Amino acid sequence: MNVIDSIVTQAASIAAVRRDIHAHPELCFEEVRTADVVAQKLTEWGIPIHRGLGKTGVVGIVRGRDGGASGRAIGLRADMDALPMQEFNTFAHASQHPGKMHACGHDGHTAMLLAAAQHFAKHRNFDGTVYLIFQPAEEGGGGARVMIEDGLFEQFPMQAVFGMHNWPGMPVGTLAVSPGPVMASSNEFKITIRGKGGHAALPHTGIDPVPIACQMVQAFQTIISRNKKPVDAGVISVTMIHAGEASNVVPDSCELQGTVRTFTIEVLDLIEKRMKQVAEHTCAAHEATCEFEFVRNYPPTVNSAAEAEFARKVMAGIVGEAHVLVQEPTMGAEDFAFMLQAKPGAYCFIANGEGAHREMGHGGGPCTLHNPSYDFNDDLIPLGATYWVRLAEEWLSAPAA
Template sequence: MSPREPRLIEAIVDDAPALAEIRRDIHAHPELCFEEERTSELVARCLGDWGIEHHRGLGKTGVVGIIRNGSSERAIGLRADMDALPMTEHNRFAHASRHVGKMHACGHDGHTAMLLAAAKHLAEHRDFDGTVYLVFQPAEEGGGGAREMIRDGLFERFPMQAIFGMHNWPGMGAGTFGVCPGPIMASSNEFRITITGKGCHAALPHNGIDPVPVACQMVQAFQTIVTRNKRPIDAAVISVTMIHTGEATNVVPDSCEIQGTVRTFSLDVLDLIERRMREVAEHTGAAYGASVAFEFHRNYPPTVNHPAEAEFVRGVMAELVGADQVIAFEPTMGAEDFSYFLLEKPGAYFMIGNGDGGHRDHGHGLGPCNLHNPTYDFNDRLIPLGASFWVRLVERWLAKA
């Protein structure tokens, strides 16, 4: 049985070409984290043109729109991220990035366009009772913009009962959605370990303390933390991605530096891994007579959906596209700063399928249409679908008893 057509909102479908032009304009003018001045101005101008109250400056470049109707005190937050990535685009179509080293390679331009399309419809029709907060967030790509908006009083100034976020997902068919309760994305963490030995001539290694075999022992031992220290049912990744040492083939170096990333779905597992990595590093160095400096930096916490809100989202998705087009999304070890919002408020983070890349205009690069790939592009067909979902979510959520 072929999937039924999604129940799109006709007025949003009519507006979609204009919103696609806005999306492509944002794509052509990417801005990195906390630099989204032009994008924020564009968002604020659109909201103002549609008669939507809005506030700027949260998280430096964030924008929050407010749409009210009726007398209910219930309020819902919808979030879209706005920033681009520090990478050079390989596409050559008309809306490709005009700034070398900056690219919308994760679809935040499309997320912004979908929420703008929903905002326009909600402002014009107001078929709900309560308040909608439109959260246009800066600096998701490593800057922690969600955290900074919270620090600037997001939830005090805009008191919502729940908040929701949507991200496009390449490889999932256009017209599908994906959601799951509990963890959906991992925590993101970085480590740096400096091993200091004693340099010497490589032909006379007994005169020094070689940090290289110390580093090799550490890298192997870290994997036993995953396989022997944590419970097998707890997911985690330790990836050593950089080892820097040496300047000449006949010199044992003084020091060696190891860097990498750790990903987990829970803070308890993260605590365990950080503690064991430190112990392994320091004790391994001591066993070889080397000194060790261990640094562990926690970036984003895990993104953990609240079960009731995730199930509510699933129901709205099923109404819009049919239950067979709603996927039980498999959690990924990628990270997302929407996690900070979910630590403060009930809510859910979920995916909208971006397709397989066949939507891209003539002139795209030869690589795949994957996130963080220089030939990626957002699928404009998602704008009416994503915006229709946002509107239906608002209507259903604010109608809850």
């Protein structure tokens, strides 16, 4: 593995920063302390910063040996926010804030980009500019979208942008990237069925919304099996059904909620259209009505082919071809998708292992994302930072497309 020696030397100090961030998790758009830590480190290393995009976002500006005169620029993004969940770990760097936890490794993502920044500050082995994007609010807040709306790409023009996420279950020392969709769109729906309540012993005098809801849930799955092409991925999950207050009362209404995941906007359009039709016509068949709400949160994360292939070659130069895996698409969602809608780029995975790296005092659960026993693997810091450095250096030295 060809990691950069100077990054390895500084890895322990960066790991200490990571653990400090882990111990002080902050939720979306509340990352004030985390942003202060990032800004302090970048300033300490002589890297100019810009704050305030996306409320708590930080952008570091690293000019190359030409002072950025070439006009070429690349963006490297790390997310900073934590999750609203209770941590089970009791080791020394466990969360000090009840109900908040870095259970997705964003503390590690921040640390890897900081390690790369420290190297960039001393070794500007490139022409052009590297923008270090420390983004808030990935976990449901759409921080990437907000940073873009606040002028990220206008204030910091770049030709490409790249992101990285740790991936538990893959063996440490491996990386994964592929062209095309790698994470799904994330969407939510709420359907309120309006019937007519009454006595449970006299169902003929009312309009019972519960069996209507049951028919609707079953019918939604025929959209997946009979309306879309079998080769197109899509998931409809009804995750909540709320109705009634007493066992002998037919309720007036029933509420369904859930999520839809797709890899393309076309399939998403189809599913939303058909769900609305199914909901309205199922209700009409039973003389009921409904209110249909559908919210599109994050679009699919789609890697551009050229940038994904470029990233793969950089990875191969670091860990060898055998350790660069095909990136299996996942139905999880990621707001880096908004950046990839605006700019070419690629979103990759870095293996976090199975959890053996966790110290004594970790929770009894597995080391998977969004799990209360999760912890980022600090051994990844040199590899992740080396990837960022080599990616930027080689991309800025390559002929412009």
